[in-house]
Amino acid sequence: MALLVKVVLLVAVPGFHADVQTIPYPPLLEKLYKSFGKSDASNRIGESIGCYSISTFAFKNNQVINPYVPPDAAREYVQRVSQNPAKRRQKRGTFLPPGQYRLRKEYRMMSTTERNVFQTCLQELKERYIGDMSIYDTIAAIHKEDIDVHNGVNFLPWHRVYLWTLENALRDLGGNCSQVTLPYWDCTAEYYANTLVPNSAAQSIIFSERFAGLGNGAVTDGPFRNWNLSRQVSESWELFGRDTIEWLKTIGTNDLITSPGTYYSIEFYHNMIHRFVGGYLSSITNAPRDPLFFMLHCFVDAIWEEIRQAMILRGLDPTVYPNVTNEGHKGPQPMDVFTGWTNEEGFSNLWYERHVRYQPSFSCRPEGGDTCKNTEGVECIWNEYSMQQECTAFRESATESSEPQTVTTTPHPPTTTLPWWFWFWKKRKRRAATSHNINDYGSSHTTIAEKDKVHVCDSHTCPSAPTSMQNTYTINGVTDSALWVYLPVKVIFIRPPGLKFHTFPCYSDGKVAAFNFTQDIFDPAFNVDLKRHLHTGKGRPYDYCRINDAGSAKIYIRSDGINYDGNSMEYASLDERYPISSQKAFIAIKDPTFNVTEVCLMAYDSCGRLCLPTCRRKGSAVYQPCTGCIRVNNKHPKMYGRTVADIVADQWTFNSIDDYEFLDPTESAENIYLKFVCDASSKFPWQRQKPGVY
Structure with a gap:
């Protein structure tokens, strides 16, 4: 393998x-590495520790070497659309009356109309300007200001208000956008897909033309195709499943889930999603350029709210702000950029009671109501790791094709060991082989135009195949x-x-050949000196x-x-x-x-x-x-x-x-x-x- x-x-x-x-290491980077104490690579995953540390360093370092100060007009706009409803009356329709709230849905669980309205409004925000920068880019640029909102307690409340700000900006457009809500992206479906077939998550419907566009390389299709985005969806990098969320709900306290760098930290798991998508999302500074940033943060916020509600059921108060020493993270401190809010107001129960709630995500589990079967792009599949049915992402449905369908098939043939994406690839290949023009091979043609016989695969021609790296080249x-x-x-x-590849020595006893399955032919143990030197x-x-x-x-x-x-x-x-x-x-x-x-x-x-x-x-x-x-x-x-x-x-x-x-x-x-x-x-x-x- x-x-x-x-x-x-x-x-x-x-x-x-x-x-x-x-x-030498820059001092801050060395401090971040050493903050993990005596933990070593035998009990902590090195990639998680290393990427967390370097990303945090890069974000802090950028505020020194490349500081960003927004124009006054941009700052005034952000203050207006982010303002706290408890302190100032806003435009009618921005905040709902007491007892009502905005309902955010999973991206795939939105109706086609809801999804199209959301994507159209985002595009309109991208095309309207404040000075020489679009409104969307103005909001995205907030994330590269001199802010202290990561690696600590105020990560969750600050990003909650950040989402609120973008959602208000969309509603501020008026018309069809006046009641739009941000969707969240429940990436547990992609996690379960990758546990079945490595790299299959890149073929999720999320990364299709009708949703967020391509997951590998330059994003040349979908609603954001003209945004100059690129992504590099991981072939096997770790995400997390529902079991992790349920575990956090049973043990989570405000102190635990905001403790940076630990397996209890929501921010720690959120880092995995950033690295999984890659592209701009691999940079904390530039991540909001891609709208998937806001959808994944909606999911993070939804997880946080699930834990908060579970805390209430366990007799705990989710509004209690943890004790911190960092001045910027203390409860009464005004939020960076969003000065109408304090850090502790992000912990208020008013968010759930009056501002935002999340429609439950798809589920195959009895407690979730088995909503997976009615959601496009996901399906209940038995997972050998969780030992139960899990809602798993798959490639866009065959009904998306503009060609007539004469046969109805299930996306996951139940009696085959082939990966599910094989059937879509085979169907695509069969259609391509029969789609030649009738004049291509007629007697009236004495020659046939030669075409390249060797092609480089992409995500369309070779579903689930690994792809080359596409960098953003942004400095x-x-x-x-x-x-x-x-x-x-x-x-x-x-x-x-401990590895064993399926290429074994064989011998004959004079009658029939036999294989020695103890070691493959490449095993270094065949040479004692070599094995001794390979530490x-x-x-x-x-x-x-x-x-x-x-x-x-x-x-x-x-x-x-x-x-x-x-x-x-x-x-x-x-x-x-x-x-x-x-x-x-x-x-x-x-x-x-x-x-x-x-x-x-x-x-x-x-x-x-x-x-x-x-x-x-x-x-x-x-x-x-x-x-x-x-x-x-x-x-x-x-x-x-x-x-x-x-x-x-x-x-x-x-x-x-x-x-x-x-x-x-x-x-x-x-x-x-x-x-x-x-x-x-x-x-x-x-x-x-x-x-x-x-």
């Missing part, structure tokens, strides 16, 4: 090459790939213990990690700027069947031509285990553990290229061989400073470094 290894790089390279040098709020260059990085993958640990993987039996593995790499606001993702493809394998990847970083680039890189596998960054010693071919944070300048010899092709051309030579029509491609001596070693260690990378060595 294929192991997906993800690499996130925060890199500064030392003086071995003139243009790269290693640097300090400006989207332009010319502002980026590519840094080569080497990745080493050491096969973890691997017991890093904790995702709870439902799937490894591909074909052996195709991905190591994911992420870069986050230190002296610029921007990140990127890439992966290296390896064969994890082998005892040890290596590959290169080319990760995008800021162009250092006019100013040095300081950046951190991180890497992790598809099971969420972090890889160890190592840097090349000065004057040596040996690598040693380092922070993965580097400083890059534009002096020679350059360690980067403006394009991937530039780097490849520099590292390869093509030698002519006598009179053969053949050029022998030869890779030159490696000129790579940073190498990631993925060995499933039981320790986090920052726990494996010597003091004072970076």
